Amino acid sequence: MQNLDRCLNIWDLRAAARRRLPKGVFEFVDRATEDHIAVANNRSAFERIKLRHRALVDVSQRSVATTLFGKPVGLPMAIAPTGSAGLCWHEGELELAKAAAKARIPLTLSTASMTAMEKIAQHGGPDKGGRLWFQLYVWKQRELSHQLIERANRNGFEALIVTVDSPVSPNREYNTHNGFGLPFTPTPRFVLDVLRHPVWAKDVLLKYYTTTGLPRHENYPPEYQQSILSGVGSRDALRADSLDWNDIARFRDIWPGILMIKGVNRPDDAVKAIEYGLDGIVVSNHGGRNMDSSAAPIDLLADIAEAVNNRATVILDSGVRRGSDIAKALALGAKAVLTGRATLYGTAVGGEAGALRAISLIRNEFDKTMAYTGCRSVDELSPDIFFGYRSGNRLSGMTAGAV
Numbered sequence: 001m002q003n004l005d006r007c008l009n010i011w012d013l014r015a016a017a018r019r020r021l022p023k024g025v026f027e028f029v030d031r032a033t034e035d036h037i038a039v040a041n042n043r044s045a046f047e048r049i050k051l052r053h054r055a056l057v058d059v060s061q062r063s064v065a066t067t068l069f070g071k072p073v074g075l076p077m078a079i080a081p082t083g084s085a086g087l088c089w090h091e092g093e094l095e096l097a098k099a100a101a102k103a104r105i106p107l108t109l110s111t112a113s114m115t116a117m118e119k120i121a122q123h124g125g126p127d128k129g130g131r132l133w134f135q136l137y138v139w140k141q142r143e144l145s146h147q148l149i150e151r152a153n154r155n156g157f158e159a160l161i162v163t164v165d166s167p168v169s170p171n172r173e174y175n176t177h178n179g180f181g182l183p184f185t186p187t188p189r190f191v192l193d194v195l196r197h198p199v200w201a202k203d204v205l206l207k208y209y210t211t212t213g214l215p216r217h218e219n220y221p222p223e224y225q226q227s228i229l230s231g232v233g234s235r236d237a238l239r240a241d242s243l244d245w246n247d248i249a250r251f252r253d254i255w256p257g258i259l260m261i262k263g264v265n266r267p268d269d270a271v272k273a274i275e276y277g278l279d280g281i282v283v284s285n286h287g288g289r290n291m292d293s294s295a296a297p298i299d300l301l302a303d304i305a306e307a308v309n310n311r312a313t314v315i316l317d318s319g320v321r322r323g324s325d326i327a328k329a330l331a332l333g334a335k336a337v338l339t340g341r342a343t344l345y346g347t348a349v350g351g352e353a354g355a356l357r358a359i360s361l362i363r364n365e366f367d368k369t370m371a372y373t374g375c376r377s378v379d380e381l382s383p384d385i386f387f388g389y390r391s392g393n394r395l396s397g398m399t400a401g402a403v
């Protein structure tokens, strides 16, 4: 395992992950879609926002802890659903779940994860101090999705997050160039790639191969696993592009817990979500992985939070790499952020310990940002911390250099 102490920020973890993972796997995690405009803009949108420090405030008693859906969290953050933690590390989702439990933040398990939800619930669920959320991709055959929802409920998942920004599969051309596909196909290029990364081949691939077989989507219905394994069912053939608000109403009927949608970009969609009885929305562009012309969620957040007006919990993701990003998101109206790649890099480098390293690096940076801006609790974060913000000015005006 890498010396985690030498990774001093998320970029160091990213560099270490790049060395450890086969190129096909690393790029699947790290890259996005088409010309990579959205993923770059997610970062630059955060970087454009400037803060002012406040002098002479006693911040010696500050705390980054808060609550999320009425329960305590160690910091205003949760782990985003990613279908690939299990490629970064053997049963990586479980490693992430254990790290999240230790950091006292929720873990969202993806429909596309490589570890079955039963195992996550058993080893990383409430009995082990964890909080579990389940992310749903909706199948064309709706009854299979309803069965998946019931399964998540039986396994004690506290929240259901329906991803609503992925009606079609994105153009990720680099996967084809790398000969990379899921389930793994032994293309000459990918086989060579794996052979060049013997540690990953032994610790991840071989471990699956000698126990449960090649990594597969363990939460998919068995009939879909079969069709995917035989190469018949493509993603677009199975997943619904017909998802609409009627589905959301149905999910609200059958899901008794916290219900959110992920991938909201518009205030009118956010308001509609409240009308449909949802408890939360995730403002997200899927980490820039879907529509390359999408706006940065941090630029959309102020308008959406204003429209929601505290009637639901607003969460933001896409581009979070530094603790200061959390401060910016909270000051613009989010209650918490999700991290996708940041915690995946950590998982790739050191499993549970690596994921925990990523969380604690971000936590420490967030703590310092709070201290610099004179905030003793997360509730004190407000637009007052921004440079260039005046009441009534939208953030887009501010980032364009106005005021």
Ligand SMILES: Cc1cc2nc3c(=O)[nH]c(=O)nc-3n(C[C@H](O)[C@H](O)[C@H](O)COP(=O)(O)O)c2cc1C
Pocket: 028, 029, 030, 042, 080, 081, 082, 083, 084, 110, 111, 112, 113, 135, 163, 262, 284, 285, 286, 287, 288, 289, 317, 318, 319, 320, 338, 339, 340, 341, 342
């Ligand atoms: C490798 C990878 C796999 C992902 N898989 C899923 C998924 O299965 N379901 C989902 O809703 N979002 C998925 N996402 C998107 C994340 O949930 C999240 O929106 C995004 O990663 C946030 O951006 P960030 O990576 O810049 O933090 C995935 C992201 C990555 C990087």
